[in-house]
Amino acid sequence: MESIAPKFERLIKPAYPTGKDLKDRRWVFIPYDRFTDRVGPLTQQAAEKTGIVIVESTAKAHRRPYHKKKLVLLISNMRHFALEQAARGCKVIYFFSPNSHATALLELQQTLPLPDITVMQPAERELRLDIAAATKLGLKLNVVEDTTWFSTTEDFTKVYGAYKAGRSYVMDRFYRVVRQKSGVLMKNGKPVGGQFSYDADNRNPYKGQVPIPKPLSFPPDELTLEVIDFVAREYGHHFGEIEGFDSPVTQADADRAWTFTLEHLLPHFGPYEDAMRDDELQLFHSRTSGLVNLSRLLPAQMIAEAAQAIENGRVPLASGEGFIRQLMGWREFMRHLHEQTDGYRLLAGTIPQETKKLKKKADPYAGAVPTALNASLPLPAAYWGVKSGLHCLDTVVEQVVQEGWSHHITRLMVLSNLATLCGFSPRELTDWFWFAYVDAYDWVVETNVLGMATYADGGLTATKPYVSGAAYINRMSNYCGHCQYDPKRSTGEGSCPFTALYWTFLERNEAVLGGNFRMQMPYNTLRKKSGPELVQLRARADEAVAHLQSFPRPKY
Numbered sequence: 001m002e003s004i005a006p007k008f009e010r011l012i013k014p015a016y017p018t019g020k021d022l023k024d025r026r027w028v029f030i031p032y033d034r035f036t037d038r039v040g041p042l043t044q045q046a047a048e049k050t051g052i053v054i055v056e057s058t059a060k061a062h063r064r065p066y067h068k069k070k071l072v073l074l075i076s077n078m079r080h081f082a083l084e085q086a087a088r089g090c091k092v093i094y095f096f097s098p099n100s101h102a103t104a105l106l107e108l109q110q111t112l113p114l115p116d117i118t119v120m121q122p123a124e125r126e127l128r129l130d131i132a133a134a135t136k137l138g139l140k141l142n143v144v145e146d147t148t149w150f151s152t153t154e155d156f157t158k159v160y161g162a163y164k165a166g167r168s169y170v171m172d173r174f175y176r177v178v179r180q181k182s183g184v185l186m187k188n189g190k191p192v193g194g195q196f197s198y199d200a201d202n203r204n205p206y207k208g209q210v211p212i213p214k215p216l217s218f219p220p221d222e223l224t225l226e227v228i229d230f231v232a233r234e235y236g237h238h239f240g241e242i243e244g245f246d247s248p249v250t251q252a253d254a255d256r257a258w259t260f261t262l263e264h265l266l267p268h269f270g271p272y273e274d275a276m277r278d279d280e281l282q283l284f285h286s287r288t289s290g291l292v293n294l295s296r297l298l299p300a301q302m303i304a305e306a307a308q309a310i311e312n313g314r315v316p317l318a319s320g321e322g323f324i325r326q327l328m329g330w331r332e333f334m335r336h337l338h339e340q341t342d343g344y345r346l347l348a349g350t351i352p353q354e355t356k357k358l359k360k361k362a363d364p365y366a367g368a369v370p371t372a373l374n375a376s377l378p379l380p381a382a383y384w385g386v387k388s389g390l391h392c393l394d395t396v397v398e399q400v401v402q403e404g405w406s407h408h409i410t411r412l413m414v415l416s417n418l419a420t421l422c423g424f425s426p427r428e429l430t431d432w433f434w435f436a437y438v439d440a441y442d443w444v445v446e447t448n449v450l451g452m453a454t455y456a457d458g459g460l461t462a463t464k465p466y467v468s469g470a471a472y473i474n475r476m477s478n479y480c481g482h483c484q485y486d487p488k489r490s491t492g493e494g495s496c497p498f499t500a501l502y503w504t505f506l507e508r509n510e511a512v513l514g515g516n517f518r519m520q521m522p523y524n525t526l527r528k529k530s531g532p533e534l535v536q537l538r539a540r541a542d543e544a545v546a547h548l549q550s551f552p553r554p555k556y
């Protein structure tokens with residue numbers, strides 16, 4: 001059979017183990033998102049005593065129409081990591097397989113004498129499921145703690161206890177406990193500067209106040225070009241553009257990207273964290289999520305170095321704390337919440353479900369379908385790049401098509417805000433984020449979309465839905481100035497659809513949200529609106545949804 005990666009295979013071949021290596025070395029399975037030798041089993045013995053097993057599985061890559069750049073990022077990092085480990089003396093079994101990772105491992109274990117394989121507890125539920133299924137068929141793995149995380153399951157359960165229906169999981173409580181336990185940004189038991197969070201200081205629009213540094217570019221080497229060719233051939237029908245791939249694929253480049261972030265982006269991260277621009281993709285965001293989720297960058301190191309930069313006065317406290325809170329707080333919190341709720345599956349029975357999407361036959365990969373706000377309209381074609389005329393939406397979708405990435409506020413206050421206001425299916429939105437973004441994995445995408453962004457979990461993660469009309473988008477971005485719609489008008493021809501959608505969203509969901517104390521102000525305003533105004537708002541909102549639904553959606 002023709003090799004799918006002849007250049008890579010030539011380079012990795014000398015690292016293939018002999019029979020003696022199989023017997024004498026400690027063998028470690030490296031999942032597709034754990035490319036590190038800085039923590040975990042690879043640090044526990046000399047490279048000359050270590051062997052690694054990596055599976056490049058086409059079954060996994062075909063499971064969803066993942067963005068082509070995500071596949072390139074993942075596969076190229078995987079192949080480079082294999083070569084980096086070979087270069088330091090490890091033996092490497094790099095196995096191309098059409099099957100799932102665990103099935104491939106079982107096959108290897110049955111054909112080679114590989115009795116004992118160690119793996120860090122997989123981050124993705126999907127991989128844990130695969131392993132559980134293959135274990136029933138005879139796979140033997142020694143699962144050890146995943147030490148790439150900053151916190152432990154006990155840290156989480158100490159704060160909230162085991163999962164219980166109806167409990168609210170306010171992230172701040174967890175963040176404070178982990179700050180105290182780790183001592184990061186703490187002095188004499190108190191938070192440095194007197195506050196745990198400086199979120200309230202971080203809400204400026206960006207109007208050129210400080211120049212935005214040009215992001216680093218990492219042009220593809222020969223091996224990455226081979227991956228790009230392969231992905232274009234094998235996954236050409238998948239979402240997104242492949243041209244222009246320039247992300248780090250080696251440890252050295254990942255480290256360079258982080259140093260650049262620390263020196264040039266972090267000092268201004270906080271103040272412009274919520275700002276959005278149609279001419280700037282990244283602003284002062286680190287764009288590290290893809291690398292952190294592959295373990296090329298480790299939260300413990302990033303947090304320590306960011307804290308050090310604050311102490312040295314190179315990064316202002318409010319800015320650096322904002323960044324640390326994302327990594328130490330939100331990222332860890334989401335991971336625990338996903339694990340504790342079995343990816344929100346445990347909510348079934350207490351939170352309304354999208355009944356149409358509940359699978360008749362038990363499919364282990366079928367995602368949870370909570371929809372506390374009874375939203376189930378199909379996600380429209382605009383999310384696949386069909387132009388809607390809403391400049392904010394079209395801008396962000398175009399960024400995602402091109403890069404497989406956009407920053408947090410665009411995900412929350414444009415893509416998810418619109419979906420929530422219109423009543424698009426939270427599950428469809430989650431699946432869209434999952435394949436469209438380079439940093440998406442089940443534990444982080446399901447919690448962020450079903451929890452934080454759409455309130456589908458009924459307030460488990462966020463005390464109120466993150467929704468807004470045009471005023472917020474107009475204040476925090478330059479989108480509206482370039483849009484055919486007028487953000488200051490809510491009804492009539494040329495009015496921005498967001499505001500009408502916002503009021504009708506509140507009206508539609510009054511039974512669920514009307515009693516929420518954080519929603520009292522908007523509900524008081526809604527209740528003062530006249531009958532004729534409400535009729536006009538409903539008409540404008542209906543027209544907006546019908547317009548978005550009028551384009552056919554691409555099929556994969």
Ligand SMILES: Cc1cc2nc3c(=O)[nH]c(=O)nc-3n(C[C@H](O)[C@H](O)[C@H](O)COP(=O)(O)OP(=O)(O)OC[C@H]3O[C@@H](n4cnc5c(N)ncnc54)[C@H](O)[C@@H]3O)c2cc1C
Nearest residue numbers: 285286287288289326327330331408411439440445448453
């Ligand atoms: C609807 C929606 C979907 C999202 N889907 C994903 C996803 O699939 N994968 C993903 O990694 N993040 C996701 N996030 C969280 C967040 O938007 C991204 O982590 C962040 O935008 C990545 O860009 P960055 O590296 O520049 O982050 P920065 O803004 O520079 O933040 C620093 C780091 O903090 C972490 N982080 C920040 N916020 C979160 C969060 N809410 N949850 C988890 N980690 C966080 C990231 O690892 C990031 O690298 C989502 C958020 C929303 C609202």
Ligand code: SF4
Nearest residue numbers: 390392479480483496
């Ligand atoms: S006017 Fe409305 S649709 Fe246009 S960019 Fe602003 S918020 Fe988006």
